[in-house]
Amino acid sequence: MEVEIDRLDHQGRGIANTDKVTFISNALPSEIVDIEITCTKSKYNIGKVKNYKKISDKRIDAVCPYFSECGGCELMHLSYLNESKYKEEKIKDIMKRYAGIDNISSIIKCDKELGYRNKVTFKVNDKLGLYQHDSHNIVNVNKCFLISDNMNKYIDIINKMDLSHIYEVIMRESINDMMIIFMCDEDIDIDTSNLECNVVKAYKGSYKTIKGNNYIIDEIGNMKYKISPTSFFQVNKYQVKKLYDLVLTNLDINKSDRILDLYCGTGTIGIYVSKLCNEVLGIEINEEAIKDANYNKDLNNVSNISFIAGDSKVIDSINFKPNKIIVDPPRAGLDKKVINEIININPERIIYVSCDPITLARDLNILKEKYNIEKVIPVDMFPRTYHVETVCTMTRKALYI
Numbered sequence: 001m002e003v004e005i006d007r008l009d010h011q012g013r014g015i016a017n018t019d020k021v022t023f024i025s026n027a028l029p030s031e032i033v034d035i036e037i038t039c040t041k042s043k044y045n046i047g048k049v050k051n052y053k054k055i056s057d058k059r060i061d062a063v064c065p066y067f068s069e070c071g072g073c074e075l076m077h078l079s080y081l082n083e084s085k086y087k088e089e090k091i092k093d094i095m096k097r098y099a100g101i102d103n104i105s106s107i108i109k110c111d112k113e114l115g116y117r118n119k120v121t122f123k124v125n126d127k128l129g130l131y132q133h134d135s136h137n138i139v140n141v142n143k144c145f146l147i148s149d150n151m152n153k154y155i156d157i158i159n160k161m162d163l164s165h166i167y168e169v170i171m172r173e174s175i176n177d178m179m180i181i182f183m184c185d186e187d188i189d190i191d192t193s194n195l196e197c198n199v200v201k202a203y204k205g206s207y208k209t210i211k212g213n214n215y216i217i218d219e220i221g222n223m224k225y226k227i228s229p230t231s232f233f234q235v236n237k238y239q240v241k242k243l244y245d246l247v248l249t250n251l252d253i254n255k256s257d258r259i260l261d262l263y264c265g266t267g268t269i270g271i272y273v274s275k276l277c278n279e280v281l282g283i284e285i286n287e288e289a290i291k292d293a294n295y296n297k298d299l300n301n302v303s304n305i306s307f308i309a310g311d312s313k314v315i316d317s318i319n320f321k322p323n324k325i326i327v328d329p330p331r332a333g334l335d336k337k338v339i340n341e342i343i344n345i346n347p348e349r350i351i352y353v354s355c356d357p358i359t360l361a362r363d364l365n366i367l368k369e370k371y372n373i374e375k376v377i378p379v380d381m382f383p384r385t386y387h388v389e390t391v392c393t394m395t396r397k398a399l400y401i
């Protein structure tokens with residue numbers, strides 16, 4: 001079937017208006033393509049390009065040979081300038097449509113569009129690979145263009161190992177260290193002789209160091225951070241300082257501020273801002289991350305920060321009255337109870353760091369009753385993929401004091 005692509009959807013897929021809407025990967029607006037329908041649902045189809053009849057002038061050759069099969073990236077076929085425009089428009093569209101917000105700033109682009117990731121999770125079927133889009137089929141890869149040459153070097157080495165009983169291999173890299181985590185479905189021996197880095201074996205939820213340390217140390221600005229195997233850490237090493245500086249600038253921080261850092265991970269943002277304010281409290285559900293956070297507090301000689309290991313919902317019972325709150329939740333966004341508690345606490349300023357604009361818009365729709373949405377800034381933390389981070393600054397409405 002021949003179709004013309006109308007626009008891109010929020011996942012970077014081309015949209016064609018057929019009998020029902022059809023989503024097509026690797027297809028750009030204005031392109032005319034022959035497609036095969038690979039999946040039909042009640043409200044939409046998924047299609048695959050069989051033949052390109054008219055090519056967009058925004059199309060570039062994907063640098064990655066696996067792009068058409070691998071689900072790791074969605075936008076390798078679009079120039080980075082056009083990718084940035086697409087992401088900015090996407091945030092504008094989502095914010096307008098779902099939250100009635102239209103003061104969106106220009107996107108903060110990433111200086112490096114490749115090799116920026118410090119973490120990758122490979123799936124295993126004898127060899128390392130990544131999932132195809134919307135599928136659990138594994139595409140074996142000898143190189144991933146989003147990670148560093150050093151991490152790529154290990155793909156070959158690991159592919160020569162016996163990978164039976166290993167279902168995932170996670171690589172994490174810091175400024176001068178590296179950790180490989182083998183996720184196992186049996187308590188096997190792993191030959192680490194060719195791996196010149198920290199190696200951890202995970203089996204039934206327990207993480208055992210089998211070479212070197214069970215952590216790496218990374219740096220953001222002047223701060224150092226310990227990262228354990230399961231702790232969250234921002235994945236884009238080139239963009240993270242810009243993200244945290246943006247949080248810092250928009251906090252409008254001063255020496256009397258008491259700041260709550262909700263969803264604090266290893267304490268990164270809280271520690272980053274701690275020297276400029278009175279006190280910080282970080283809350284995070286992952287106990288390992290909180291152990292890292294306490295270690296990071298000492299590593300950076302910070303004395304005015306403390307941490308609670310627990311669900312963000314515990315904010316109704318904490319003995320801490322912040323005047324500013326930073327939230328950086330996972331994609332699910334904020335729980336309704338957490339939003340209500342934030343409104344009860346009534347801070348003068350909220351910075352919301354979000355990796356999912358749809359849940360951000362949903363939450364802003366509630367918060368905007370009590371808070372002015374001062375700025376919504378898209379930040380590209382994930383070049384060549386459809387994902388985009390957003391930093392939103394809110395200030396308390398005068399009437400609500």
Ligand SMILES: C[S@@+](CC[C@H](N)C(=O)[O-])C[C@H]1O[C@@H](n2cnc3c(N)ncnc32)[C@H](O)[C@@H]1O
Binds near residue numbers: 263267284313329
């Ligand atoms: C996007 S990360 C942000 C971490 C940190 N702010 C940073 O920049 O590195 C979200 C964090 O929220 C934590 N988390 C997820 N659900 C949570 C919950 N219900 N309560 C508290 N923390 C939660 C995750 O473990 C993760 O560390």
